[in-house]
Every structure is written in structure tokens, then in C-alpha cells.
Amino acid sequence: MPFFLPMLLLAQAYDPEIEAVMNRSAKQKQEERAAAAAAVPAKAAAPAREDGRIPVPAKYAAPFQACLDQAIESPDAGVAFAQKWRIEGGSFYARHCMGFAYARAERWTPAIVAFQQAAEEAERSGEMAQSARLWAQAGNAALASGDAAKARDEFDAALARGLPDGLEKGEVHLDRARALVALGDGAGARDSIDVALEQAPRDPLGWLLSATLARRSGELPLAQAHIARSVQLSPDDASVALEEGNIAVLTGHEDIARSAWTRAVRLAPDAPAGKAAADNLSRLPASKTAG
Incomplete structure (x- = not known):
């Protein structure tokens, strides 16, 4: 040769x-994350399933899915639905859907803010796994916006909240590796990718x-x-x-x-x-x- x-x-x-x-694809990534949360109705304390999805409590499941559907059809309609639902008591699920709707429109700055606020509200409610997932959503929105440093920090926040071993943890480490590659941190990316390969083979x-x-x-x-x-x-x-x-x-x-x-x-x-x-x-x- x-x-x-x-x-x-x-x-x-x-x-x-x-x-x-x-x-x-930024939209595909956000849709994957939202779909992972929009699972079958269940009790709030239900554990994660084998596919990494944490069931949404029955109180929120139907409006959450309706909000996601609205956002897919029209991001502006999704934002409006989420804002109204939040006022009516939609908890962090409403902010989650708002972030998803903004991401659908590729409005990354308000998407990041919505996901961050949702993550903080979930943590205040004692929903640490949901908080971790929402920090990861914020990280993906930041990465899509081109801000790899912010993305790294959001993924670090997600991992600090704790996730059970398995696919979901692996995906967050893979996302963190993506951010570190963008930052030129090959050694850090290798550390995260090795964990991702173990958790999401x-x-x-x-x-x-x-x-x-x-x-x-x-x-x-x-x-x-x-x-x-x-x-x-x-x-x-x-x-x-x-x-x-x-x-x-x-x-x-x-x-x-x-x-x-x-x-x-x-x-x-x-x-x-x-x-x-x-x-x-x-x-x-x-x-x-x-x-």
C-alpha cells in the first residue's frame, strides 16, 4: 500500500x-429522550424498566403525552400547551415538554433553560432520576447549540444526580464523550466512552x-x-x-x-x-x- x-x-x-x-440529529436526540420519559402510567416511585424508561405517574402521563404530540405537530402549540399545563399544576413534566417543544423548533437557548428548570424542580420533588434525565436533556440541547463546555457541565450534573447502571447511564456517558471530543479532550472522552461501552454495549x-x-x-x-x-x-x-x-x-x-x-x-x-x-x-x- x-x-x-x-x-x-x-x-x-x-x-x-x-x-x-x-x-x-438534534431533533431525533430530543425525541428519543422525551420518548424515554413518556412511558406507561405508573406510580411515582416505580423503578426504571430494563429499557431505561421511568414510568410517568398516572396523574401526568396523559397530558404529558398530549403535550409531546402537540410539540411534534407544532412546536409553538407545544410551548403554549406546556405553559398552560404548568400553571395548572403540570409540575416538572410541563417544563420538560416545554424544553422538548423549543428543541423541536431548534430554539436551543430557551430549551436549555426549560430543561434546567425542570431538572431543578424534579430534584426539589425528590425525583433524582428524573432530574438526572432532564440535566442530560439540557446537555444535548447545549451540544446542539454548539456550546460543548456547557454541555459537558450539564452531563456532569446529570451523572452527579445518579442513574442506575444500564443503558441510560451509558447514553449519558456517550453524550459526555461527544462534548469532550468537541472540546478536544481526548483523554476525558476515552474515560467516558469506556463507561458507555460497558453500560450500553x-x-x-x-x-x-x-x-x-x-x-x-x-x-x-x-x-x-x-x-x-x-x-x-x-x-x-x-x-x-x-x-x-x-x-x-x-x-x-x-x-x-x-x-x-x-x-x-x-x-x-x-x-x-x-x-x-x-x-x-x-x-x-x-x-x-x-x-
């Missing part, structure tokens, strides 16, 4: 976590970010192992395929790199990952590309 190829790859400004991890994005961090730091055996896990969990993700190729070419497996990049182009030709993969393919020697 020509020496210049890995050097060109290492010089690229694009890395797959920019699209797949750092810039994960079936999240392919965790393995993708881990593989990319390992590649950046020159830990290629670790990068190979972790990208293989990400490919296993998400074989049709163009960003995963791109990183698989990046790691393969740096470890002398040009045939695997070509196959992975070709798959990335096929899966998402117009996305940043697909375009980066196409560019990488164009840098392969013409004779090999033709063969």
Missing part, C-alpha cells in the same frame, strides 16, 4: 463522528466513537476491534462503513478499505460520510481501482 494514502487520510478534516456522533455509535478515538491516538488494534463491533451492530450505517475503511487502510488492508468505502458510497452517496468515502476511493491508485 502506498505510504501517501494513510497520510492523506490522516490529514482529512472529516471524521465519521462529526456526522454520526457529534452531529447526531449495544449502541453502535459508542463503538464508532471509540474506534475513531483509538485511530486518532494510534491505537490501531483497539480501533480494529471496536469498529468491527460497530459494523456488527450497524452494518448499514455509512459513517460506520467510512470509519471501517479508514482503519483498514491504515492497517494495510486496502481490499477491506475499498469494500467498506464502496458500501458507504452506496448507502449514503449525498451524505458527508458517503462523499468522504468517495473521495478516499478516488485516492486509491488507478490501476487498483480499475482492477
Whole structure:
């Protein structure tokens, strides 16, 4: 394999976590978080379920779901619903929905404030797990706004409130790692991503970010192992395929790199990952590309 190829790859400004991890759809992320809270009605003291969802008390479940539905249909209608419900006694669930509605509109500053206020109100009510979840929501809104430092602080606040072991804790550590990557703190990101992999081992994005961090730091055996896990969990993700190729070419497996990049182009030709993969393919020697 020509020496210049890995050097060109290492010089690229694009890395797959920019699209797949750092810039994960803000609306999708907020909807995932809201859906995790909008579970079946149950007693307020109900424990977390295996999927990480904490049931909403019956008193709040129906209006909370109605508020989320309004926000999805129209963010302004969701804000109005939440404001009225808050006055009528909607507790921190009303503020939670307000933050969700603002996030749907990509109005990140009021979304952060609403989630922070909801988290503080939940804590005053003794709902520490709910408070932790809402601090995490505030962190994702801050990350979507481009304020990685604030996001890190919000995720730290979420973890300080305590979450049970499992998927939810892992997701918060993954989000914290995203913020630390944006801040250029590779060592801190590695610490959080290692916890995320332990707590949420079936999240392919965790393995993708881990593989990319390992590649950046020159830990290629670790990068190979972790990208293989990400490919296993998400074989049709163009960003995963791109990183698989990046790691393969740096470890002398040009045939695997070509196959992975070709798959990335096929899966998402117009996305940043697909375009980066196409560019990488164009840098392969013409004779090999033709063969």
C-alpha cells in the first residue's frame, strides 16, 4: 500500500463522528429522550424498566403525552400547551415538554433553560432520576447549540444526580464523550466512552466513537476491534462503513478499505460520510481501482 494514502487520510478534516456522533440529529436526540420519559402510567416511585424508561405517574402521563404530540405537530402549540399545563399544576413534566417543544423548533437557548428548570424542580420533588434525565436533556440541547463546555457541565450534573447502571447511564456517558471530543479532550472522552461501552454495549455509535478515538491516538488494534463491533451492530450505517475503511487502510488492508468505502458510497452517496468515502476511493491508485 502506498505510504501517501494513510497520510492523506490522516490529514482529512472529516471524521465519521462529526456526522454520526457529534452531529447526531438534534431533533431525533430530543425525541428519543422525551420518548424515554413518556412511558406507561405508573406510580411515582416505580423503578426504571430494563429499557431505561421511568414510568410517568398516572396523574401526568396523559397530558404529558398530549403535550409531546402537540410539540411534534407544532412546536409553538407545544410551548403554549406546556405553559398552560404548568400553571395548572403540570409540575416538572410541563417544563420538560416545554424544553422538548423549543428543541423541536431548534430554539436551543430557551430549551436549555426549560430543561434546567425542570431538572431543578424534579430534584426539589425528590425525583433524582428524573432530574438526572432532564440535566442530560439540557446537555444535548447545549451540544446542539454548539456550546460543548456547557454541555459537558450539564452531563456532569446529570451523572452527579445518579442513574442506575444500564443503558441510560451509558447514553449519558456517550453524550459526555461527544462534548469532550468537541472540546478536544481526548483523554476525558476515552474515560467516558469506556463507561458507555460497558453500560450500553449495544449502541453502535459508542463503538464508532471509540474506534475513531483509538485511530486518532494510534491505537490501531483497539480501533480494529471496536469498529468491527460497530459494523456488527450497524452494518448499514455509512459513517460506520467510512470509519471501517479508514482503519483498514491504515492497517494495510486496502481490499477491506475499498469494500467498506464502496458500501458507504452506496448507502449514503449525498451524505458527508458517503462523499468522504468517495473521495478516499478516488485516492486509491488507478490501476487498483480499475482492477
